[in-house]
Amino acid sequence: MDFSERIKYEWNKSDNTLMRVIMINVAVYLLLATVIIIAKFGGVPILGDITAKVFFLPADISDLAFRPWTLLTYGFAHSIGDIFHIVFNMLVLFWFGQIVVSEIGSNRFLGLYIWGILAGAVAFLLLFNFVPYFTDLKNGTVLIGASAGVYAVVVAAGTLLPNVKMNLFLLGEVSLKWIAMGYIILSFVSLAGGNAGGNMAHLGGALIGYLFIVQYRKGNDWSKPIVGVTSFFANLFKRKPKMKAYKGGASSYKADDSNRQKQARAKKSTEEQNQIDEILDKISASGYESLTQKEKQILFQASKK
Known part of the structure; x- marks a missing residue:
């Protein structure tokens, strides 16, 4: 089985949502890298502009009005200039995603991840459109990266199994609740730094991760609308079986x-x-x-x- 066949096999596995999300993120990263290289070496800067409009979430709401899809697509794109951005995000998503999937299933994991992306977008937009210090900085500011969705998954894991321990390099065994808390504190104090928008998105994802599990325990499944929409579009591309009609009285x-x-x-x-x-x-x-x-x-x- 060659590489392409292996990828096909991994994609077609049942209940494989976690790996599919990771594969989509990697595919988009490679696509963006290819487009930007062509734009630079081929002298076609318009390709870079088109890419930004498709994947980057603008801080200015007047810009967002013309590309609302970026509320979601930004969460599957990563900075091309920093490969550790996607590597670290995907590793953390894989580690904590397995815990979440084992507890609530693949479909709910997908709902959690998408809600995290959307919550991160809302938090980012609120910061740059309603906090006076940042309103003057919104022009040209954009958001990309899966971090809000990753934070949602990390906090969800810490909420589901707070006392389960994970072995961390140099730190030894640490409870999931303390890892989740560490992520939240790190992003909160980083609001004072140069990536306040990104860290605000992290906190939005973290909040939705906690609320998602609280509601799940109460019997409210927030993943249903997300799964319903994704299933609808997935079924559009499925081949429908041919129907055969028989005239009266089958023997x-x-x-x-x-x-x-x-x-x-x-x-x-x-x-x-x-x-x-x-x-x-x-x-x-x-x-x-x-x-x-x-x-x-x-x-x-x-x-x-």
Whole structure:
């Protein structure tokens, strides 16, 4: 299985929302890098301007009115000049995202992440449009990065499992609640620095992460509207099965034949799933390289279904 096939396989896994979010962030980063390189070396600065209008959230509400989609798209873009921006965000998202997914599931994780991005955008806009010191600075100021969504996930993990410990480099075992609190304090004191807008977005994401879990425990699932919208658009691109019409009175032998076909398909599907499970167990025990060529092909074919 080559690299592209591996990516396809990872993307098509069920309940794989966390990895899909990370993959989208990485893909957008590479896309932005490619466009900016072409713009610079090809002498086409307009490409850079178009990229900014698609992905960067402007602080000025009058600019936002002409590109409202940036309330969301900014959260999937990262600074090209600082690779550690995306690397650190994706590592933290992966570590804490696994904890959140294990507790509330993939769909709710997606809702949490998107709400974090939106809350970060709102906090950023409030700062630059209603706090006197910052209103004169909003012209030309933009926001990018997944940090607000990442903060939402970190704080959600700390709220869900406050006393579970994570082993941190140099610090040893630290409870999730203290890690989340550390993130919040760090962004709060950093409001006095040069990236006040970014840190305000962090705090907006952190707040929504806490509120999301509080409401979840009360039986209010804030992820439903997000999942509903994403499912609608996802279904638009799914191939619909062809419908067959039969003229009046289908005979009994046709019904029997249909039942036999259904049973045969179910049996085949079970056998295929058992085969896939055995291959995955082998990967878990001995690694991907231990698979035979036939097993790799079976895995690849399964990923395409």
